[in-house]
Amino acid sequence: MTTFPADFVWGTATASYQIEGAVAEDGRRPSTWDTFARTPGKVWNGDTGDVACDHYHRFAEDVAIMADLGVDAYRFSVAWPRVVPEGTGAVNQAGLDFYRRVAETCLEHGVQPYVTLYHWDLPQPLEDAGGWLSRSTAEAFAEYARITHEALGDVIGSWITLNEPWCSALLGYAAGVHAPGQQLGTRSLEAAHHLLLGHGLAVQAMRADGGEAPLGITLNLHAVRAASDSEADLEAARRYDGLGNRLFLDPLLRGAYPEDVLADTGTTEWFAERSDDLATIAEPIDFIGINYYSAHTVAAPEDGRFSDPSLPTPTPGSERVVTVDTGAEKTQMGWEIHPDGLVDVLAQVHALAPGLPLYVTENGSAWPDEVGPDGRVEDEDRRRYLEAHLEACREAVARGLPLKGYFCWSLLDNFEWAFGYDRRFGIVRVDYETQQRTVKRSGEFYRDFVARERG
Ligand SMILES: OC[C@H]1NNC[C@@H](O)[C@@H]1O
Numbered sequence: 233m234t235t236f237p238a239d240f241v242w243g244t245a246t247a248s249y250q251i252e253g254a255v256a257e258d259g260r261r262p263s264t265w266d267t268f269a270r271t272p273g274k275v276w277n278g279d280t281g282d283v284a285c286d287h288y289h290r291f292a293e294d295v296a297i298m299a300d301l302g303v304d305a306y307r308f309s310v311a312w313p314r315v316v317p318e319g320t321g322a323v324n325q326a327g328l329d330f331y332r333r334v335a336e337t338c339l340e341h342g343v344q345p346y347v348t349l350y351h352w353d354l355p356q357p358l359e360d361a362g363g364w365l366s367r368s369t370a371e372a373f374a375e376y377a378r379i380t381h382e383a384l385g386d387v388i389g390s391w392i393t394l395n396e397p398w399c400s401a402l403l404g405y406a407a408g409v410h411a412p413g414q415q416l417g418t419r420s421l422e423a424a425h426h427l428l429l430g431h432g433l434a435v436q437a438m439r440a441d442g443g444e445a446p447l448g449i450t451l452n453l454h455a456v457r458a459a460s461d462s463e464a465d466l467e468a469a470r471r472y473d474g475l476g477n478r479l480f481l482d483p484l485l486r487g488a489y490p491e492d493v494l495a496d497t498g499t500t501e502w503f504a505e506r507s508d509d510l511a512t513i514a515e516p517i518d519f520i521g522i523n524y525y526s527a528h529t530v531a532a533p534e535d536g537r538f539s540d541p542s543l544p545t546p547t548p549g550s551e552r553v554v555t556v557d558t559g560a561e562k563t564q565m566g567w568e569i570h571p572d573g574l575v576d577v578l579a580q581v582h583a584l585a586p587g588l589p590l591y592v593t594e595n596g597s598a599w600p601d602e603v604g605p606d607g608r609v610e611d612e613d614r615r616r617y618l619e620a621h622l623e624a625c626r627e628a629v630a631r632g633l634p635l636k637g638y639f640c641w642s643l644l645d646n647f648e649w650a651f652g653y654d655r656r657f658g659i660v661r662v663d664y665e666t667q668q669r670t671v672k673r674s675g676e677f678y679r680d681f682v683a684r685e686r687g
Contacts (some may be wrong), residue, residue: 234629234630235685236685238686239636240635240636240637241344241591241638241639242303242305242638242682242686243303243304243305243307243346243638243640244298244303244307244641244659245307245308245593245594245641245642245643246306246307246308246642246644246646247308247309247348247351247395248308248309248310248311249265249281249284249352250281250285250642250646250647250648250649251287251646251647252285252287253281253284253288253289254286254289255280255281258327258330259314259317259327260311260324260327261313261317261355261356261357262313262355262356263312263352263354263355263356263411264353264355264356264359264411265281265352265353266353268410268411268413269281271413274650275650275651276651276652277652279647279652281647283664284646285644285645287644288330291333291334291337292337293669294644295337295338295341296341297643297660297669297671298338298341298343298643299341300671301659301675301679302679302683303343304342304343304344304637305345305389305390305639306343306344306346307346307347307392307593307639308347308348309349309395310331310348310349310380311327312353312373312376313353313354314326315328315376315379316355316372316376316379317355318355319354319355319369319376320358320372328380331347331380332384332387335347335388336387339387344390345387346388347380347388347390348393348394348450349376349377349391349392349393349434350373350395350400352404354369354411358372359411363404363405363412363423364404364422364426365422365423367426367429369426369430370426370429370433371430371433373393373430373433373434374436374437375437377391377433377438378441381437381438381441381443385441385442390445390447390448390519391438391445391446392448392449392450392521393430393431393435393447393448394427394430394431394450395450395593396451396452397424397431397451397480398424398452398476398480399452400427401421401423401424401427402420402475404420405420409650418497418499421494421497421499424479424480425503425509428480428483429509431484432512432514432515435447446518446519448521448591450520450521450522450594451477451481451521452523452524452525452594453476453522453524453580454473454527454577455526455570455572455574455576455577456469456472456476456528456530457469457527457530458530459529459554459556462532464531464532467532468530468531468532468533468538468553469530471538471553472530472553474490474496475493475496475497477580481580483510483513484513484517484520485514486514487510487513519591519636520581520585520589520590520591521590521593522577522578522581522593523592523593523594523595523641524574524592524594524595525565525567525595525597526563526568526570527568527576528555528568529556529568530553530555530556532553532554533553537552563597563598563613564599565597565598567597569597569620571620571623571624572624572627574592574595574621574624574625575627575631578590578592578633578635579631579633589634589636590633590634590636592621592625592638593639594639595618595621595638595640596618596640596641597613597614597617597618597657598648599611601645601672603670608670608673609672611672611674612673614659614673614674615674615677618640618659618674618677618678618681619677622681625638640659640678642658643659643660644660644669645657645658646658646662659671659672659675659678
């Protein structure tokens with residue numbers, strides 16, 4: 233059986249708004265998610281990140297748990313509204329000091345800190361000024377990245393600019409189910425462009441600041457399969473792959489937007505006017521992070537019409553692609569379980585950028601956990617999902633794909649965006665009443681798997 237390379241990185245991942253709490257402490261100012269979560273009807277049960285897992289005060293305990301699990305690295309995100317509370321202008325030293333404490337605690341425990349600079353908590357004043365629909369937000373992001381990189385470069389092992397720009401753009405500005413809750417159809421691609429531009433400008437700013445730490449970006453990639461080899465279903469798969477994957481992979485790795493996606497969405501001219509930005513967006517990076525959860529089988533709509541301008545809030549090009557239920561097992565999110573899809577997306581990226589190091593920066597599953605009378609959580613479903621995807625990583629390595637690490641999503645149960653605290657992804661349970669942490673069966677499995685693979 234193929235073994236993982238000795239330097240393969242085993243990690244866990246979290247994100248600031250989902251775990252920190254302390255949303256008004258030590259100078260932090262509101263983000264778009266503070267605003268969105270307070271908007272009636274947007275988040276399950278009216279949940280917010282006000283307290284979450286109280287990681288802001290309990291991070292040392294959480295790092296100690298990671299050390300006990302034997303992980304090599306911890307991927308966490310820096311909250312922009314803690315560091316530059318208004319988005320631009322004054323820097324909040326207390327915010328930088330908090331992340332220094334987190335990183336130094338990690339290093340004291342032999343855990344490498346991997347930082348994501350943007351995991352969706354945009355300072356509200358920037359949204360008020362146009363958010364990601366505005367080019368100025370891309371420029372503000374680059375300055376925030378430079379400030380953070382300059383302040384923490386000595387304690388951070390790796391830098392990820394953006395987490396899942398697809399979610400920020402398409403869920404935030406088209407579907408409207410994420411902050412800021414806009415339903416602007418194809419204008420959401422303008423947000424995608426400014427996110428990618430912000431990424432490129434941030435990479436340039438961090439490179440100029442110096443340092444050896446690798447720089448990259450994390451994309452949530454969708455393994456896409458056509459329901460049949462009919463022309464209509466193949467067209468559905470092309471559209472879904474285009475909007476879900478190539479809209480981001482192509483400019484980052486090929487320096488060009490996919491012409492078919494721009495044609496599908498009627499945005500060719502808008503992007504042509506900004507072609508000079510592509511050189512910045514395609515600034516060379518040291519790795520790609522891939523968040524993988526599921527594979528999607530898609531088919532053409534019954535009437536064969538893919539776009540329907542009469543739809544009030546069309547998600548560009550994809551609102552009429554039919555997702556087919558293949559009968560595969562699903563997680564509590566309703567996502568089908570297809571570990572082989574992880575190998576497919578890794579291979580897809582490798583084909584575009586041979587040799588570029590790849591990391592699975594998120595993979596995990598939500599299940600309705602039960603706490604036994606002994607206080608244990610025997611989450612066999614999550615353990616099985618985890619095992620299957622770790623074996624998919626082994627298969628990727630066996631095929632010679634440059635997979636360098638795996639980060640389990642998530643270390644802790646946490647605020648799952650519009651689902652609030654109703655969905656638990658953690659390998660460690662959080663009792664939100666008491667903030668007690670309990671390592672689940674899946675966490676013990678991950679610990680034992682890592683120890684065994686490390687030899
Ligand atoms: O839905 C599970 C995860 N997906 N990627 C982004 C994270 O913030 C989510 O919790």
